[in-house]
């Protein structure tokens with residue numbers, strides 16, 4: 001069989017983290033009852049006038065600058081015309097001729113090394129409403145709460161050659177945008193969506209093959225599988241002497257299969273023209289510099305700083321900075337308690353474990369850094385021991401409880417009253433003559449069992465170090 | 478000079494505009510469109526090199542709003558514009574994906 005090369009370009013839609021929609025003062029908050037966040041503008045009523053949300057423009061500029069794009073200092077909006085009920089104006093306001101950013105790129109790293117993926121352009125546009133199809137009655141219900149929610153579409157060059165490169169690119173893009181605070185970029189919840197343009201060509205060929213566009217990919221895993229599947233489908237067609245048809249396909253992750261879409265893709269002729277309701281945007285050099293200066297520290301810079309500032313392994317620094325939320329948590333908690341190493345241990349250990357157990361991402365963390373810092377203080381001051389601390393942390397993680405109050409209320413403080421401890425140890429010694437004999441006979445390890453028994457008798461509320469010391473002392477008597 | 482619109486183009490434009498035209502309407506629309514194209518040809522005779530394309534009639538730029546929620550729940554009013562409504566939603570003929 002011939003050798004084939006996969007050529008992939010991505011169109012990534014990112015929902016911006018603004019409070020209001022792109023062209024009206026309606027809220028973008030999730031979860032409102034249908035159509036409670038709508039107005040004449042975002043429901044396309046005749047005579048209504050859209051006005052651009054300045055924050056949308058500034059977020060788009062920030063993403064462009066962070067991905068090494070050039071900014072179009074004269075930029076405009078265009079109408080993309082199509083008829084579908086999710087789009088009440090019968091056109092989507094987007095940018096075709098003069099998008100806000102162009103000609104950038106970001107560096108990715110995979111097993112095969114480093115590589116720059118080009119960004120063709122970034123444009124601003126509005127999201128559409130949501131349709132719910134009624135299975136029983138011959139109708140669809142429309143909710144326009146999402147209509148007019150600001151998006152940026154980041155169009156890459158066809159520079160990727162494998163699923164690994166695609167994932168690396170998306171991951172890098174996501175991190176940059178999260179760090180900028182421009183979006184939370186959650187694939188599952190749709191605040192980041194990727195459409196994959198894929199074609200295959202014989203190894204060494206110059207010309208691109210016919211490409212297809214794949215939609216409905218809402219996890220990194222689905223993206224990887226869809227890419228493998230589509231690559232094979234196209235190669236099979238070519239090997240059988242058939243042609244690849246340029247079309248939009250929808251991925252069904254449960255069935256691991258894609259099918260060609262019909263509906264509105266019949267009419268690809270969008271007849272773009274400049275939107276006369278929206279005036280052009282002119283961006284001064286000063287404005288660009290202002291946005292550049294306000295750019296927060298991105299991951300690469302953060303990594304370098306962590307290495308210099310904190311005594312933590314490179315691997316840990318890598319994990320801590322792989323999510324904005326995690327990095328913020330680390331820095332804030334470390335600043336409060338002044339113990340970065342210990343904060344890192346809690347995040348790298350228990351936090352990651354609990355996130356995995358709950359099938360959550362770092363962005364889903366709901367506890368406050370103050371409570372983590374306080375917990376570390378409680379351990380360091382000897383108020384609670386390590387075992388109890390884990391138990392308390394599980395409560396912080398789940399319910400963001402105040403650890404000091406929780407420890408007080410539940411009576412979890414370490415018993416430092418040696419009288420009570422000595423009493424418990426005496427009972428343990430009396431009840432376990434065999435272990436005592438083993439220890440005295442030179443089996444040092446036997447003490448571990450006796451410590452465990454004492455801790456159990458103390459219901460975990462003793463300092464294991466102190467138990468060990470007292471045990472040895474009393475066994476020597 | 479005279480532009481001729483083919484039947485296929487007429488059909489396609491009708492599909493894009495979601496219009497069903499009678500034979501008589503098609504014949505009329507075709508004639509109108511041909512005249513429009515002739516007019517564009519006429520404009521094309523002008524030398525416009527060095528003239529900036531104009532998309533807006535007024536020399537206004539940079540009109541923005543701040544990112545502040547100003548609209549309340551007016552779904553009841555919004556839904557008055559719906560052809561039909563149910564459960565707070567606009568009801569439209571079933572669309573097939």
Ligand SMILES: [Zn+2]
Pocket residue numbers: 021024025026037038039040041042043148548
């Ligand atoms: Zn609105």
